[in-house]
Amino acid sequence: MADEMENSTPAEESLLEKIADKIHDHDSSSSSDSDNEKMESPSAVKEKIYRLFGREKPVHKVFGGGKPADVLLWRDKKLSAAVLGTTTAVWVLFELVEYHLLSFVCHISILTLAVLFLWSNAHSFINKSPPQIPEIHVAEEPFLLIASAIRNEVNHAFTVLRNIALGKDLKKLLKVVAGLWVISIVGSWCHLLTLIYICVVVLHTVPVLYEKNEDKVDPMAEKAFIELKKQYSVLDEMVLSKIPIRPLKPKVV
Template identity: 65%
Template sequence: MAEQSEDSGRTTETLMEKISEKIHAHDSSSSSSDSDSDNEKSAAASVKAKIYRIFGRERPVHTVFGGGKPADVFLWRNKKISAGVLGTATAVWVLFELLEYHLLTLACHILILSLAVLFLWSNVHTFINKSRPRIPEVHIPEEPFLQVASALRMEINWVFKILRDIASGRDLKKFLVVISSLWVMSIVGSWCNFLTLFYIIVVLLHTVPVLYEKYEDKVDSCAEKVMKEIKKQYALFDAKVLSKIPKAAFKAKRV
């Protein structure tokens, strides 16, 4: 009996040892798999961080455009609103540019049509129901206009601050970029009038961001090559032209 009890005790000990070994093996494999997954995540994050993005962008395109309703419109999150805005801009451009319609003429024609429809509807309603219809009153709320004016004021002040920083002469590279951009805009403005230019900007805002979001990686790789070439040419220009400008004498005169 004693021997049987000893044998049973040994078998239970061996079973417990086997179970503990399996648990330890499972824990070690799970920990190794967790460490492998962490290593893969860190490697993916490092690779993602090394990817070149236009203008040093680290956020999604939707966040860059503000992340609100304007971003939804530009990126076609709501296709009905985006198509409506683009269709309205196209209709305005066709009316005033292709058909050579004038704003005052259009406003007068719209008012004539509206007043005629309301006048006829009021008389028909009086003839049928023997009572005058109630035409709703139209009031323009004050708060949206104040919000738009405040937003425009902030944007204009931001532009003035940037122009002041550029004019202070601290960053020659930024000065050259802004001057060249304004020169290109002046050339484009001489090709077409303000309405056509505004319509082109609207079309670009409704096409370029959504296409860039779709083909983001390909565009960024091409942009990286272009920026490397631009930096190379700027370095040559700096070595041959800008470095030869007598800055010390200019500073002495200012002092």
């Protein structure tokens, strides 16, 4: 065998080298292609996945990622149950029992002040320490932050309403009218407190259920949004595009 290898011609040796080089190139290219497919496949799959309302963050991050998100998504079950239970108790007290808010506040204040007054004067007779009542001072900063946030939202709402009133955005007009119409219908069904309670219950149930079943909900939502876009395009072509909108005249200074 060794004699045969030594007796092989240079042409045969060059042919064998070319075949070996082709096999090596094919293996390296196939391995690089497979590596590229492995690197690109997660991003390609990620791009194809549709998320509700076009979100890119997890549900927990959408709600802020802090303590409120933990409460709404039942990450802190004790606190979530306490919030929902307290809200239910308040709704039952004021809606079903028909207890008035002002009377409730006054009665609770009377009971608390009476208990503390008696405890402060009778602590020597019952051999207990007097109640430690801290001095309460309301900080200014939280109220300023809340007022600033409300002011920004109100200004944004006024800006949107002004643009709609000036005839700049027909789509926003339809959205606002539809939203107000839905709110008016829901408001005719129940009182404000019941509506707030329904919103609290929805916020404590729908997000956590969606988070657990988002892989099933997102494809269905994608089909629904595609169908809505088709219907809106038909409406836009047949009705909305034919509505004449005058351009705004520049103000004369």
